[in-house]
Amino acid sequence: xxxxxxxxxxxxxxxxxxxxxxxxxxxxxxxxxxxxxxxxxxxxxxxxxxxxxxxxxxxxxxxxxxxxxxxxxxxxxxxxxxxxxxxxxxxxxxxxxxxxxxxxxxxxxxxxxxxxxxxxxxxxxxxxxxxxxxxxxxxxxxxxxxxxxxxxxxxxxxxxxxxxxxxxxxxxxxxxxxxxxxxxxxxxxxxxxxxxxxxxxxxxxxxxxxxxxxxxxxxxxxxxxxxxxxxxxxxxxxxxxxxxxxxxxxxxxxxxxxxxxxxxxxxxxxxxxxxxxxxxxxxxxxxxxxxxxxxxxxxxxxxxxxxxxxxxxxxxxxxxxxxxxxxxxxxxxxxxxxxxxxxxxxxxxxxxxxxxxxxxxxxxxxxxxxxxxxxxxxxxxxxxxxxxxxxxxxxxxxxxxxxxxxxxxxxxxxxxxxxxxxxxxxxxxxxxxxxxxxxxxxxxxxxxxxxxxxxxxxxxxxxxxxxxxxxxxxxxxxxxxxxxxxxxxxxxxxxxxxxxxxxxxxxxxxxxxxxxxxxxxxxxxxxxxxxxxxxxxxxxxxxxxxxxxxxxxxxxxxxxxxxxxxxxxxxxxxxxxxxxxxxxxxxxxxxxxxxxxxxxxxxxxxxxxxxxxxxxxxxxxxxxxxxxxxxxxxxxxxxxxxxxxxxxxxxxxxxxxxxxxxxxxxxxxxxxxxxxxxxxxxxxxxxxxxxxxxxxxxxxxxxxxxxxxxxxxxxxxxxxxxxxxxxxxxxxxxxxxxxxxxxxxxxxxxxxxxxxxxxxxxxxxxxxxxxxxxxxxxxxxxxxxxxxxxxxxxxxxxxxxxxxxxxxxxxxxx
Numbered sequence: 001x002x003x004x005x006x007x008x009x010x011x012x013x014x015x016x017x018x019x020x021x022x023x024x025x026x027x028x029x030x031x032x033x034x035x036x037x038x039x040x041x042x043x044x045x046x047x048x049x050x051x052x053x054x055x056x057x058x059x060x061x062x063x064x065x066x067x068x069x070x071x072x073x074x075x076x077x078x079x080x081x082x083x084x085x086x087x088x089x090x091x092x093x094x095x096x097x098x099x100x101x102x103x104x105x106x107x108x109x110x111x112x113x114x115x116x117x118x119x120x121x122x123x124x125x126x127x128x129x130x131x132x133x134x135x136x137x138x139x140x141x142x143x144x145x146x147x148x149x150x151x152x153x154x155x156x157x158x159x160x161x162x163x164x165x166x167x168x169x170x171x172x173x174x175x176x177x178x179x180x181x182x183x184x185x186x187x188x189x190x191x192x193x194x195x196x197x198x199x200x201x202x203x204x205x206x207x208x209x210x211x212x213x214x215x216x217x218x219x220x221x222x223x224x225x226x227x228x229x230x231x232x233x234x235x236x237x238x239x240x241x242x243x244x245x246x247x248x249x250x251x252x253x254x255x256x257x258x259x260x261x262x263x264x265x266x267x268x269x270x271x272x273x274x275x276x277x278x279x280x281x282x283x284x285x286x287x288x289x290x291x292x293x294x295x296x297x298x299x300x301x302x303x304x305x306x307x308x309x310x311x312x313x314x315x316x317x318x319x320x321x322x323x324x325x326x327x328x329x330x331x332x333x334x335x336x337x338x339x340x341x342x343x344x345x346x347x348x349x350x351x352x353x354x355x356x357x358x359x360x361x362x363x364x365x366x367x368x369x370x371x372x373x374x375x376x377x378x379x380x381x382x383x384x385x386x387x388x389x390x391x392x393x394x395x396x397x398x399x400x401x402x403x404x405x406x407x408x409x410x411x412x413x414x415x416x417x418x419x420x421x422x423x424x425x426x427x428x429x430x431x432x433x434x435x436x437x438x439x440x441x442x443x444x445x446x447x448x449x450x451x452x453x454x455x456x457x458x459x460x461x462x463x464x465x466x467x468x469x470x471x472x473x474x475x476x477x478x479x480x481x482x483x484x485x486x487x488x489x490x491x492x493x494x495x496x497x498x499x500x501x502x503x504x505x506x507x508x509x510x511x512x513x514x515x516x517x518x519x520x521x522x523x524x525x526x527x528x529x530x531x532x533x534x535x536x537x538x539x540x541x542x543x544x545x546x547x548x549x550x551x552x553x554x555x556x557x558x559x560x561x562x563x564x565x566x567x568x569x570x571x572x573x574x575x576x577x578x579x580x581x582x583x584x585x586x587x588x589x590x591x592x593x594x595x596x597x598x599x600x601x602x603x604x605x606x607x608x609x610x611x612x613x614x615x616x617x618x619x620x621x622x623x624x625x626x627x628x629x630x631x632x633x634x635x636x637x638x639x640x641x642x643x644x645x646x647x648x649x650x651x652x653x654x655x656x657x658x659x660x661x662x663x664x665x666x667x668x669x670x671x672x673x674x675x676x677x678x679x680x681x682x683x684x685x686x687x688x689x690x691x692x693x694x695x696x697x698x699x700x701x702x703x704x705x706x707x708x709x710x711x712x713x714x715x716x717x718x719x720x721x722x723x724x725x726x727x728x729x730x731x732x733x734x735x736x737x738x739x740x741x742x743x744x745x746x747x748x749x750x751x752x753x754x755x756x757x758x759x760x761x762x763x764x765x766x767x768x769x770x771x772x773x774x775x776x777x778x779x780x781x782x783x784x785x786x787x788x789x790x791x792x793x794x795x796x797x798x799x800x801x802x803x804x805x806x807x808x809x810x811x812x813x814x
Contacts, residue, residue: 001026001028001032002024002026002027003022003023003024003027004022004023005020005021005022007019007020007021013053015051015053015074015075015076016051016076017051017052017053018050018051019049019050020047020050021046022045022046022047024043024045024046024047025042026042026043026044027043027044028043029043039124039128040124041121041124043121043124044062044121045060045061045062046061046062047059051074052074053074054073054074055071055073056069056070056071056073056074056075057069057070058070062120062121063117063119063120063121064117064119064120065114065115065117065120065121065123066115066116068112068113068114069111069112070110071108071109071110071111072109072110073109073110077108078108081106081107082108085108088102088106096231097205097206097231098203099205100147100173100175100176100177100205101176104144104173105144106144107142109142109143109144110141110142111139111140111141111142112138112140113138113139114136114137114139115136115137115138116136116137117134118132130160131157131159132156132157132158133154133155133156133158134155135155135156136154136155137151137152138151138152139152140152140171147172147174147175147178148171148173149171149172150170150171151169151170151171152169152170153167154168162192162322163190163191163192164184165185165186165190166187167182167183168182168183168185169181169182170182176204176205177202177203177205178202178203180199180200180202180203181198181199181201182198182199183197183198183199184196185197192321192322193217193321193322194216194217195215195217196213196214196215197212197214197215197223198213199211199212199213200213206230206231207228207229207230207231208228208229209226209227209228209229209247210226210227211224211225211226211248212225212226216318216319220255221252221255222252222254222255222318222319223254224248224251224252225247225251225252226246226247226248226251227244227245227246227247228245228246228247229242229243229244230242230243230245231243232268240270240271241268241269241271242268242269243266243267244267244269245265245266246260246265246266246281251281253319254311254312254316254318254319255315255318255319256283256284256285256287256315257283257284258282258283258287259281259282260279261281261282262280264278264279264280264292265278265279265281266278267279267291275293275304277291277292277293277304278291278293279291285310286310287309287310287312288307288308288309288310289307290305291304291305291306292304292305297337300337300339301338301339302336303335303337303338304336305333305334306332306333306334306335306336307332307334308330308331308332309331310330310331311329311330311331312328312329313326313327313328313329313330313351313354314328316330324356324357325358326355326356327353327354327355328351328353328355328361329351329353330349330351331349331350331351331352332347332349332350333347333348333349335347342371342372343372344370344371345369345370346367346368346370347367347368347369348365348366348367349365349367350363350365350385351363351364351365356424357423359422359423359424359428360423361423362386362387363385363386363387364384364385364386365384365385365386365388366382366383366384367383367385368380368381368382369381369382373399376399376400377397377399378399379395379396380396380397380398381394381395381396382394384416386416386417389415390414391413391414391415391417391435392412392414392416393411393414394410394411395410396408396409397409404446404447405445405446406443406444406445406446407442407443407444407446407449408442408443409440409441409442409443410439410440410441411440411441411442411453412438412439413436413437413455414437415436415437415458416435416436416437417434418432418433418434418436418460419431419432419433428465429464429465429466430465431463431465432461433460433461434459434460434461434473435459435460436455436457436458437455437456437458438453438454438477439453440452440453440455440480441453448511449511451483451508452480452481453479453480454478454479454480455477455478455480456475456476456477457474457475457478458475460473466535466537466538467528467530467536467537467538468530468532468535469494469529471492471493471494472492472493472494474490474492474499476488478490483507483509484505484506484507484508485505485508487502487503487504487505488503489501489502490502490503494527494529495526495529496524496525496526498522498523498525499522499525500522500525500527500546501520501521501522502518502519502520503518503519504516504518504550505517505518506518506554513553513555514553515551515552515553515554516550516551516552516553516554516557517550517551518549518550518551519549520546520549520550521546521547522546523545524543524545525543525544525545525546526541526543527542527544528540528542528571536574537574538571538572538574539571539572540569540570540571540572540629541568541569541570541571542565542569542571543565543566543568543569544564544565544566544569545563545564546561546562546563547561547562548560548561548562548563548618556614556654557614557615558615558616559614559615559616559617560618561618561619562618562619562620562621563620563621564620564621564622564623565620565622565626566623566626567624567626568625569623569626569627569628570626571627571628571629572629572631572639573628573629573630574631575631575632614652614654615653615654616650616652617649617650617651618649618650619647619648619649619650620647620648620649620650620662621645621646621648622645622646622647622664623645624643624644624645625645626643626644627642627643628642628643629641629642637672637680638672638673638674639670639672640670640673641670642666642669642685643666643669644665644666644667644669645665645667646662646690647662647663648661648663648693649661650697659695660693660695660696661694661695662693663692663693664691665688665689666685666686666688666690666704667687670682670683670684670685671683671685671706671731675774678771678774678775679774681708681774682708683707683708683730683731684707685704685705686705686706686707689703689704689705690703690704691704698737699736699737700736701735701737702734702735702736702740703733703734704732705730705731705732706730706731706732707728707729708729708730708774709726709727709728710728710729710773710774711725711726711727712725712727712773712777712779713725713778714751714754714779714781715781725748725750725751725779726748726749726750727746727747727748727754727779728746728747728749729744729745729746729770729773730746730747730770731743731744732744732745743763744766744771744774745763745767745770746758746766746769746770746773754779757781768780
């Protein structure tokens, strides 16, 4: 903490009389233990406060945040006036009648003004939480002459993908009412949704009302709906409670206009908690909402029926712009019956042809009934239907035994379809088939319930679309005994009969800290056997051996073991977005784009992936016969194919950090690629090339060399003749991946004269010779008679210029 302060106070006054000035240059909240990590910007502010016989003042400045407060009284008087205002307001609420004129008379005279941009401690703190804004303004005043008035607004609010242009709230009071309005406005330039949504209210002396108004970007009213609340007491109307009236006479909901049949628009809440209702809202296309008390039931204290029929979900999501896109017809019914000795609540809801984000779900339904019994016993029955078939039921009893709450719940699954989940999986990266059968029985005290049962995965499989692979799950029941989920060599199959098995238990006996003790085993397991498809990111075959254990609490699991990538593996990865970008011009060869360079790529910082506290240590052996390939172009004409092996050690920490150590050494391989002015060539990787990891999995050290054998004519000394010579043209990549060196070279191992000539050149000159050979197929040697390029001085000059430029761009490429 680094700060300066000045203060003065008069002790001979009967009131607080003094001033305070603070200049806080820096507060290290991290060292004080208030924040988990150091802040990117210093936490600093200045503050001043002053109290005199006729005023109170407060100012606070921190970056572009400025706060001002002033009251025309002493501190003691301000507190007394505030207490008197609260006392009168409380009394008026108890009497169910407000007197705004009386309330204004006791208001203190005070005002507050706050402005903030995005360069202050508050904005920095919100930015750490993924929240940002352009500016914030607040201005409120309180005086007996004008009442309570104020306005606040936030502009340019962004939270994750949510972006709101303006959020505002205003209040204005006169002698008869207080007007309130708040809302959200997205202007025409908002990249997500354009709309205006407001909530307008008035608090009058004897009633209050609130209205929601939503208008979309086309100027169409999607919602115009409100409620008026009027307290009713003995001697003023009927009964003793609150009367609620729905307004206006023709409300709009989901862009549809409704009308009330025979003025059926009211709900009455009596102080004895009884509810009377008569609401009948209808639209022109059959959509209706009803909430009515059953007048014919003379035996019950209350009997209320609620019905919502044929609500189109697509129209509902139109007025809720940030809600997932839904379609389907929603209907619901509910019934509430209360007698002198019993109570019953039942409800049913269903959606016809439900879709979620344009993905079909189906016809679904849900029902529940609640019945209270004697001695604090409650009975609950629920069911779930899919395509008009009951697929899940649950019956439960909640009661008290020996002063403790206990429950007994029996749940059954009857062909519960897993395909319903497919619509909710982002981008449909995986798809489930099959259904769940079995049951679960839960009983005992609420704090330590007991669970028994079994779950059967009936023909369940999951299809990974981008891998083009399907995985089948064991049909044998998974047992639940004494709060333990038991895996008895539970098998997962692909295309072969060798399964991946899970053996062990997940223990829920301590519900606050469940644990796992699992063994994972696979021998010659077909992890992937997928053909190439248009959507494939990976295809081919992958065979592995796996021996691993997973142990510990579920929020802090530890995984140990080893995995062998077997020699019959032959897999291809489709490289859709490579950091290696070959520019389509001759001024440079290769551009390695650093995604930390915000001048070229604007992206939010991606947090480290976390697996929920998992700690993993795995040794990985890659057999020397494993073939790994990456397609670099959609037509597969450009690719890299590697053959080799190695031993790696992978570590993953609970904090989400991953590291890799070890070396992958090539025994062979091919790179087929084209570069500016260089046509498609096929290079053979030299055995002994390697990729070496020393911790950072994304930044290994490279030592790769690929060579192509070419044959070209070379001038034969001083004679006019020539001879054919075999050349080895190579490309080498060395150093770390984040700063690689790209080197071209050429040699003539079978011709001593040419080899000596090449070795006499410098590395830069040999690089030009290598590029010229790749680009033209000609050995460029201007020093020998009859050698060099003989295609015209002008064309020769242009090609020489481009080769020099290209060679210069290669040097130290990064």
